[in-house]
Amino acid sequence: MKVSFLGHGLSSGESVGSALIKSFSDTDFNTFSCLVGFASLSGISGIKESIQKSKQHIKHFNVFIGIDLKGTSKEALEALLGLNVNTNVFYTFSHIVFHPKIYLFEGEKRCRIILGSSNLTKPGLFQNIEASFIIDFAKPDKEGETLLSQIYDYFQSFFTRKVKNLHKLTQELIQDLLEGGIIPDETERIKIQGKEKAPEKVTRKKDVLKKLKKLFPSIKIQKPPSGFKTIRVIKKKPVVTTVKKNAWDFKGQLLWKKTSLPASDVQYQKEGTNPTGGLRLTQARWKVNGKVIDQTTYFRQNVFGKLAWKKEKTVPYVEVSEVLCNVRILGEDKGQHRFILRHKPSGEAGQGNYTTLLSWGKFGEEITKNDLRGKDFYLYAPPKGQNEPFYVEIKGSRTFADLFA
Template identity: 35%
Template sequence: MKITFLGQGFESESKKSVGNTIIKLFKENKFSSFTGISAFASEAGVVGLSECIASGAEFYKTLNLIVGIDQEGTSKKALKEINDLGINSYIFYQKESPIFHPKIYLFEGESDTTIIVGSSNLTARGFFGNVESSLMVEFKNDNAEGIKLLKEIKDYYSTLFDFTDPNLFKISPEVINQFVSEGIVPTKKVWKKKHKKNTSNKKPKEENDLEIPKRPTVKIPSNFKGRYKSNKTVSKLITELEIDNKFEFENEENNQVLWQSGGLTERDLNIPKGANTNPTGSMLFKKGTLKGIDQRHHFRDAVFQTLDWKFDTTAGKTHLERAIAQIRFVIKGIDYGIFPITITHNPRTDTASYRQKNSMTQLSWGETKNLIAQDELIGKTATLYKDVTVADAFTLIIE
């Protein structure tokens, strides 16, 4: 079991903020379920979370969210954004005086579990800018201490985790409007007015001025500033925020080197500079450092043999075989997560390329174009690994 402190807002970088961490976790294919419980939610926080959810749509089969609405902490607009996510979502509300104040973000998979518990609400500032502290607990699902901790959390909040609590209200346009009409949930305008922090530079009227030193603040990524600001992918967010995400294999002995390139070229990296050279969006699997192989067949018949290969149905391309490989990209030590990468093989033996013994297999960079199109990667080496204990689990490391 691994326990990590997530601090943010107390200094200007906060690379271990809850927001940065959640962005990374949503790219992990080892999780299939997410449950978030937050005292408050903001429009910007939910919009940013929607990008994370979209990035993990292929892996996450269960998405749950419970938010509180006490003290007008969650606006009507935030609830509407939650409803638009199309996930299993609820409001928790009780009339009694105790306010609903937990913040729990739970990621569960077949073999792994990660829990974040702390002070960060599902808001842009709660995820990035506020001074917050949380603990992240990571463990394998056969770890006794981890199992015990998860059971204690789920037992204590049992009626939240099984959604049977009488004070849970399934989020819908009708339910949102009812809480607004009751004066419990504020409109966006009222919410913004109430939650605007006084940052005025006007001096107090008192005789003795209160001197408050200026302090650097944390940059909030554009995705977490509202729907109409920007639409970056989670991978771009990781780059933009320079998330400290140093990669290490969990079990290095399980990862076998399948291929290693020579020095990467501008064309390989989708950044050709010649006037007559266009970006191809792909890279051929050339022999690289491998010895004694026939690069025309090796990658289709050995490296990627177990993928689900199908012939293209597009006119003029029906001779091409294509398959999708789930590949983790690690560039300069930073783990950017797993991407669905198209591998294409040309099985024809009557072409000039085949006669010249060139490679007939290539990968399409797809979503990772912006990650690999960097001048500083020219001449670097790409190494492809496969975890021999997991079906079709590939890692591409460029360094």
């Protein structure tokens, strides 16, 4: 028995691919068998002619091919099918890989075993840095024949077709494997194996995948010996930092401002007087597009025009509506509240008078907790594209620091 080391990829010279081609042309061999993890179109097509010519003397073919990790393409399987050699596919949904690389040439007088790391791909046969052994022996050879028997014994269930995860290659099976997302087409395989970015999502037909799980069920996984201890990497869940958005980050443009709020607007009650219960929406010298607003129409038609209004009184005529507002008082967020709006068109149009009132309602109790006299009132529009909520804020008059806030 002669054992030779065969490496390729680091220097020019013989390769596993060239050894296969020479072996196919050797008329001493009448049987070819191989058990290989991956196959590509370039690998199969590269030795296609040699296989076809070898059929003059090689009468028995046994090809067992794996399809894990998208290492074998649809086109490679179709090329094998086209060679009309006895080909079977092995696969399991268990988390293991069919990964042997064994090539057997047998004859009445001589045998050759090529065993190493080369898959049936162009890089695996010629270009990658690979390592294999070529074992040649002439019969009878006790060591050689024992080695060959050991290989056959180990893979006996393959050669006898008794392993249930092994299926004869057909065009229907190829199509099912493709639609089930188990095998790629050659373009995708090249991207994956060529270290390029592969397609992010593979569309799988659920019914086909269910069928394939019956054809290639999970199998028992061999356990390592007790002395083999591993360190497992615990996959940690990514820490997602969520930036909590403040409702006030979405407020719209400033619609109106009233400075130096009088006591009557902020529920401040002097002895012998009653509070109005709301904020008068006066002119307050507020300008829109350079013009002072007309408060008799501005609040009812422009600011709150999209709200649902209804008649409350006929004489004098009064309309009412509800408005949802986010409220902030002296920098403290008070949440959302609903206020009643009352519009009385008969009100006078002078600068200090009003036709629309924002009633504090129950929120008036919160207003009275603070002495808000002299503070400023701000009314902001709802977020873009929304009719509500509006934003109401009462805060102190602007200071020098506010200019840089």
